[in-house]
Amino acid sequence: MHIHINSPEGEAKFWLEPQIELALNKKFSEQKLNEIEKIIVEYENEFKSKWTEYFRS
Secondary structure, three states, X not given: OEEEEEEOOEEEEEEXXXXXXXXXXXXOOHHHHHHHHHHHHHOXXXXXXXXXXXXXX
């Protein structure tokens, strides 16, 4: 289970399981990655729910 983040600033991929972890970073600064990770942690359950909903349909 993972999530992709794309913006004009860069691209990243974070694993959601077994724990939230950076898998790929292209051009995001450490500061931006920390901001993104905080959002992922805050909405972790929603991301997992939507991921499961999407891939099970």
